[in-house]
Amino acid sequence: MRYGMVIDLKRCIGCYGCHLVCKAENATPPGVFWARVLKREYGRYPNVRRLSVPLLCMQCQEPECEKVCPTGATQKRADGIVTVDASKCVGCRYCMMACPYNARYYHAKERYYFPETGGPTPFEAIGYQKHPPGTVSKCNFCLPRVGAGLEPACVANCMTKARYFGDLDDPYSEVSRLIRDKGGYQLQPELGTDPSVYYLPP
Amino acid sequence: MALVDPFQEITNDMRATFRVQREWAQRRGLLLLLAYFFTGAGAGTWLFSWYFVFPSGLVLAFIIAAAGGVAHLLFLGRPQRFWRIVVRVQSSWVSRGLVGMGIFMAGALLYMAALWTQGEGTLLGQGALVVSILGAIWLLAYKGLVWAVCKAIPFWNTALLPILYITYGLRGGAAVLLVSLPFLGFGTALEPLELIKLWIAVSSAALILFYLAVMSSSEVTARMSVSQLMGGPVSLAFYLGVVLFGLVIPIGIGLLGNFFPLAVPLLVLVGLSSLVGDFYTTYCVARVGVYRPLAFPVF
Numbered sequence: 001m002r003y004g005m006v007i008d009l010k011r012c013i014g015c016y017g018c019h020l021v022c023k024a025e026n027a028t029p030p031g032v033f034w035a036r037v038l039k040r041e042y043g044r045y046p047n048v049r050r051l052s053v054p055l056l057c058m059q060c061q062e063p064e065c066e067k068v069c070p071t072g073a074t075q076k077r078a079d080g081i082v083t084v085d086a087s088k089c090v091g092c093r094y095c096m097m098a099c100p101y102n103a104r105y106y107h108a109k110e111r112y113y114f115p116e117t118g119g120p121t122p123f124e125a126i127g128y129q130k131h132p133p134g135t136v137s138k139c140n141f142c143l144p145r146v147g148a149g150l151e152p153a154c155v156a157n158c159m160t161k162a163r164y165f166g167d168l169d170d171p172y173s174e175v176s177r178l179i180r181d182k183g184g185y186q187l188q189p190e191l192g193t194d195p196s197v198y199y200l201p202p
Numbered sequence: 203m204a205l206v207d208p209f210q211e212i213t214n215d216m217r218a219t220f221r222v223q224r225e226w227a228q229r230r231g232l233l234l235l236l237a238y239f240f241t242g243a244g245a246g247t248w249l250f251s252w253y254f255v256f257p258s259g260l261v262l263a264f265i266i267a268a269a270g271g272v273a274h275l276l277f278l279g280r281p282q283r284f285w286r287i288v289v290r291v292q293s294s295w296v297s298r299g300l301v302g303m304g305i306f307m308a309g310a311l312l313y314m315a316a317l318w319t320q321g322e323g324t325l326l327g328q329g330a331l332v333v334s335i336l337g338a339i340w341l342l343a344y345k346g347l348v349w350a351v352c353k354a355i356p357f358w359n360t361a362l363l364p365i366l367y368i369t370y371g372l373r374g375g376a377a378v379l380l381v382s383l384p385f386l387g388f389g390t391a392l393e394p395l396e397l398i399k400l401w402i403a404v405s406s407a408a409l410i411l412f413y414l415a416v417m418s419s420s421e422v423t424a425r426m427s428v429s430q431l432m433g434g435p436v437s438l439a440f441y442l443g444v445v446l447f448g449l450v451i452p453i454g455i456g457l458l459g460n461f462f463p464l465a466v467p468l469l470v471l472v473g474l475s476s477l478v479g480d481f482y483t484t485y486c487v488a489r490v491g492v493y494r495p496l497a498f499p500v501f
Contacts, residue, residue, distance in 0.1 A: 091279015
């Protein structure tokens with residue numbers, strides 16, 4: 001069993017829906033973005049093309065972050081998901097230096113989206129318990145949802161259905177079929193990290 | 203209410219093709235750079251003080267290395283959990299560094315205790331000395347290795363970086379002894395150190411040139427780091443700190459020493475200048491750590 005994701009760049013319209021729904025699902029504090037979208041323009045007028053590339057933790061099979069973590073806070077599970085145990089993280093940020101995908105964020109201090117209210121909103125008060133200050137965090141494929149048999153929030157809420165989630169070890173799964181049939185590729189495969197997130201060409 | 207992005211830096215970083223690392227170089231990250239600087243200089247000072255038999259230099263080395271350890275702890279987001287770092291010695295260079303620091307501190311403390319109570323000839327003293335020397339060498343070596351394993355930052359991902367940091371650690375040790383000349387009264391015993399200092403300064407100049415030459419003919423991200431160093435926002439720190447204070451002044455005064463005997467204030471100046479250069483070298487290398495751009499297909 002190896003959970004993986006396929007993102008069809010032809011379908012992605014760069015709406016930032018994944019970005020927002022991730023924040024809503026995981027209650028990430030300001031300045032922390034487990035899911036994000038990069039936009040790039042290629043070519044010269046009049047032949048210009050814009051590309052939106054959704055990014056998240058690649059849940060590598062050979063995670064550099066796990067190798068350098070000095071406390072064992074970062075672990076790779078048997079199902080391929082790389083997790084961070086905030087109660088073990090010492091906040092050295094070595095994993096941030098080692099991650100080639102800039103998928104990790106350091107939560108330096110408690111911050112709120114509406115500081116003028118003088119404290120956290122009820123949503124933040126509950127959600128931020130998962131994000132203690134002084135630690136590093138990252139996407140975990142919405143582990144609680146996956147454990148409950150649901151898809152990650154960014155997959156379930158993608159309005160153009162550009163994201164697919166499934167078992168990469170199963171050759172008959174939709175993700176395996178898409179990678180095989182549509183030429184799915186990984187980011188920076190030359191680093192040997194073997195990411196579990198694949199992209200389909202635009 | 204005006205809509206102002208409170209995280210302009212993060213927004214810009216996320217948009218940038220070449221993203222610069224900030225966590226180990228800016229704001230609280232400066233503590234980490236100070237930690238590396240102090241531990242390197244402390245280890246170097248210990249080795250030179252032992253070699254030239256300066257008991258007061260040993261105490262100074264211990265204090266400097268301890269200051270490095272404190273800076274390291276202050277850098278951590280959760281310093282109270284530092285003990286957890288020792289559990290991953292088999293994998294992480296940060297863990298190995300902390301263990302090395304512990305070995306050095308324990309060995310150094312025992313050796314100094316033996317030196318001042320029973321003399322260094324005892325079995326305990328000799329054993330502690332060997333442990334402390336091994337610990338000091340470990341401290342000099344691990345810093346560069348911590349950075350060199352980061353594949354995400356090509357400017358650091360080279361075997362040259364550990365060699366550079368070992369050289370700079372030794373330089374720092376010699377410089378600390380030169381700076382403390384008037385206070386600890388080493389007198390003429392330090393004359394050979396001038397020559398060693400000059401030799402290390404020249405070697406580090408050659409190493410830096412070699413490092414930059416290799417990186418500038420390397421892949422595109424490393425070239426971007428070099429261009430930021432030579433002509434970007436870090437160039438002032440590079441030319442003033444690394445080149446002028448770190449190389450030109452120590453080498454220039456060191457060469458003068460071949461023709462005229464150098465006065466103590468001049469040696470102190472060489473030491474101070476070297477230390478400024480050493481810190482700025484670590485700072486500049488950290489500041490121009492650029493991540494590989496996330497490769498996008500070009501159509």
